[in-house]
Amino acid sequence: MLETITPMKTAEAREALLESARKHEPEKRGRKASKEVRQLQLIEATIDSLAKRGYSETTMADVADGAGLSRGIVNFHFESKEKLLVATLAYMADEYAAHWRAALTKAGDDPARQLQALVAADFDRSICNKRKLAAWCAFWGEAKSRPTYQALCGARDAAYQKVFIDLCATLKQSGGYAFEPQVMALALSAMLEGLWLRLMMGTEDVTRETALQAANEFLSSAFPKHYPWPTAGSDKAA
Amino acid sequence: MLETITPMKTAEAREALLESARKHEPEKRGRKASKEVRQLQLIEATIDSLAKRGYSETTMADVADGAGLSRGIVNFHFESKEKLLVATLAYMADEYAAHWRAALTKAGDDPARQLQALVAADFDRSICNKRKLAAWCAFWGEAKSRPTYQALCGARDAAYQKVFIDLCATLKQSGGYAFEPQVMALALSAMLEGLWLRLMMGTEDVTRETALQAANEFLSSAFPKHYPWPTAGSDKAA
């Protein structure tokens, strides 16, 4: 009955919703804009549910409730639960890709800066928060037995792996390192994902800052000429 | 708290039971297996189902069918589906811990050998195969919203993290490295888990051998004095 805007969940979700709405619809055309906004609203509610209840406990009813809408609405905007989840994963993959590319562009032309920027981007607040990480992990857990998820998660990796390999090869040239670029790139990207996993679990006292620190120590170890260790002069409290 | 029937047997006795459990008896039904064997049989069937269908699609009926038994049997040996899954995770965690400790013991007293042995153990065939990795990942995906899973997965990490830290600290001493042991240990363990994730996905051409190679390159980068790079003479297949 009351059509007042239902209170958006987190400020974060609201921000993402509005930003995406602007991005996808530069010139709002009434009905269509409303439709897209509603879809994003449902996708955000899906991420919330995945983070809060896990994949296996995420229900259509919970998504609809989370969005403050009625039960049947999801099957109207998305044909089925399966398609809603695929759309959610695609949304997160797109968001990640955009963030990743932006970081790469912003880093300029120096390969060393580029690599560091890509690593740091993985731990940016907008990408790396418990809510999104939990959703990613929920999909990972199902990816093995779902080709569609596997493809979307795989696309996330494969496209970036080549850039990592090229950067490793370039730095190897200029630094005279002994590693194999392909192998080192695999180790690097695996470590980034592993740190995400650790952050998601959240059992230990691993924070975004700690994780980024670990990633940077990896860079200093693998590319000492490009990322020199901080000198003893700086503080190093345990 | 939930101390289900987890017989702390020796590795040999456990292996014998497992072998009996894996055996598929085409003979007529009837009780011809001890309680422990039947439980292991059901746990193995659960791992199969998790690997084949994923967590959310794993049903009691599928587990029973996979074990070649009737529908109601699981609720007899395990009280509920939830407890079956907890027992399965506990079983895998125990198996991993035993394998890990055995590798550490077998490595002798040299810290460098110990660390390398622990890394290599993670990619041993008995532990690191698609079936088990898929099951692990299925639990990871649900761990965020399930304290019990989180505790069991967390125990897997926390106990070993300290050993990693100590080994890193020791090697730092003898090698004069600049890293912070805690941070390097985090990077190392995260990379190992990330490689597992990559292996599980199985999209790229990442094999157990490739993954181990990446882990060893990490060791060579972080501890160059202890794990020197292979000279140009050795093979380096792409």
Place this chain on the structure above:
DNA sequence: CATCATTTGTTGAACATTCATTCAAAATGG
């Protein structure tokens, strides 16, 4: 050893619940 009683393990159908989907009706907006 034979027979019976008891415990233990197993079955499969019945039951209750949860949940995705459908759809007719109502609401909304142009």
Place this chain on the structure above:
DNA sequence: CCATTTTGAATGAATGTTCAACAAATGATG
């Protein structure tokens, strides 16, 4: 007034659990 969107109850399928009956092992008794 028409097209579009939303609602909420109805529906049917899937699934975890229960349970009464049954079968096999074990033990007791003569």
